[in-house]
Amino acid sequence: MAGTGTLLSGFDLQVAVNPKAVALVCGSERLTYGELDVRADRLARYLWARGVGRGDLVGVCRDRELGLIVALLAVLKVGGCYALMDPGFPAARLAWMVREAGARMVVASPATVGRFEGCRVVVLEDVDEGLSGHLSVDVHPEDAACVMFTSGSTGMPKGLLTSHRAMYRTYVGQRYLDFGPEQVYLQASPVPWDAFALEVFGALLHGGTCVLLPGHRVDPAMIADLVTAHGVTTLQLSASLFNVMVDEYPEIFSGVREVVTAGEAASPVHCAALLRRYPSVRLLNGYGPAESMGLTTTYDIAEVAGTIPIGRPVEGKDAYILDEDLDPVPDGRPGELYVSGDGLAHGYVARSSATADRFMANPHSGVGERMYRTGDLARRNDDGELEFLGRADAQVKIRGFRVDPTEVEAALVSLPGVSRAAVVVNEDRRAGRRLVGYVVTSEDTTDLRHRVGEVLPEHLVPSVLVPLDELPLTPNGKLDRAALPPVQVNTRAEVRAGGNRLAEALRGIVAEVLGVDIGQVGVDDDFFDLGGDSLLAIKVVARTRQSLGGELPLRALYLEPTVEGFVKALR
Secondary structure (H helix, E strand, O other), X not given: OOOOOOHHHHHHHHHHXXXXXXXXXXXXXXXXXXXXXXXXXXXXXXXXXXXXXXXXXXXXXXXXXXXXXHHHHHHHHOOOEEEEOOOOOOHHHHHHHHHHHOOOEEEEOOOOHHHOOOOOEEEHHHOOOOOOOOOOOOOOOOOEEEEEEEOXXXXXXEEEEEEHHHHHHHHOOOOOXXXXXXXXXXXXXXXXXXXXXXXXHHHHOOOOEEEEOOEOOOOHHHHHHHHHHXXXXXXEEEHHHHHHHHHHOHHHHXXXXXXXXXXXXXXXXXXXXXXXXXXXXXXXXXXXXXXXXXXXXXXXOOOOOOOOOOEEEOOOEEEEEEOOOXXXXXXXXXXXXXXXXXXXXXXXXXXXXXXXXXXXXOOOOOOOOEEEEEEEEEEEOOOOOEEEEEEOOOOEEEOOEEEOHHHHHHHHHOOOOEEEEEEEEEEEOOOEEEEEEEEEEOOOHHHHHHHHOOOOOHHHOOOEEEEEOOOOEOOOOOEOHHHOOOOOOOOOOOOOOOOOHHHHHHHHHHHHHHOOOHHHOOOOOOOOOOOOOHHHHHHHHHHHHHHHOOOOOHHHHHHOOOHHHHHHHHO
């Protein structure tokens, strides 16, 4: 059964077995399996009547709420394929994603309907409640279930086409988590991620409960409240967010049974700290590219002694460490990591050359089997566990997002007034890993950063832009990274200090979080222009509560991201 199911067959089984079990929770709202099925049927009949059927792709652009899950299930019920689109993305990028994926329609919310001009759009709230009756088109496990967009070296993201089989087999017939009807998952990962599917279908394919974090931004204070209020048992966090939660909100792990840290290299310091405080928590380090539907290898962290391995393949998947000739390398030697098995995607939408470059015949398995070249370097240790060693190319992971710096560079040089650009990763002990852009331009870099934010999502916008007369080059014409000047987050001649003790205390908190001198933080300086990002914003909120005893809402920080604004929000 595990190898032949689909997302629909798995969900339908849970509806039949226990229709009154709670499937979804969001705020004060909740839906049982039976109620969720009825709502998804209603939208499915609406889509079906408008010509959406098997094999058609439908975009879904809604905040994280009940209607989001209703929409993706409805698309699956008509035999379609959904593409989740983050409402926080710039309108131009959303429009491009619709065109690239060839979406027949977009299911939007009242707040996002105006962002898809020239495309057929349906607002879930407008669907006639009189529509009723079960609808479920027969689909094959190899039929496409979803499209996920990943950062691309061509300057635009790639749409990754993934089958029912790849998703179903990643969550059914597995032992890396204790899947079952008694489990409660928190869905807090960004909706375009492959991690989103584990948090939703890990529950819905097993009769469990999925608790949705409202909105589309990660709010750790709300995460802490939801974990406690709903008895969340299974928590999946990107490594960066995991580290922040261990540092700033360690109490949330007190009642959780299983925690997965993934998306980036696990921090030995933070993993050890969690296990010391809560030794009964099962802590896993997960690894896997979206091309293999997320978790491909896992490692149970019982104790921490140096680097944390990424472990062994989960059921139905495999991993190889190969040399340039695709031959296995001896244990202990580094090589490139290739993955194979049930989780592999079909390939990239309308990108045959990119698909052929990354997905290839597997010489170490049966005829017709494929494997995916991850671009990651790894080795197998003496215990037979895989260890992650870094990237073989320029791609990086920042705050759990896959980032190709060439995509950011392409966006920068497309702006008027920018002739050349180089984007690198800056590592800072306090501020963490962040993108820094070096630009040859006469334009104001603050203005440039805002303009690039109109075409790129937040996670791809460099934290700092540094203006240069020319990019430093090596004798053979390549970028001389060692010659790039150090980052200065604020080069203004005058920086305005606070007029009271509260403002000065907040200036100190912001400076500490950003890893800069307080003299570089003015009360009217934009936190994000100074190099702030979503995770550093979380730290500002937490440090404000700890140091000043006041609750600075994360939403307020985004609405008026200056020390003056923080003072108003606290008062």
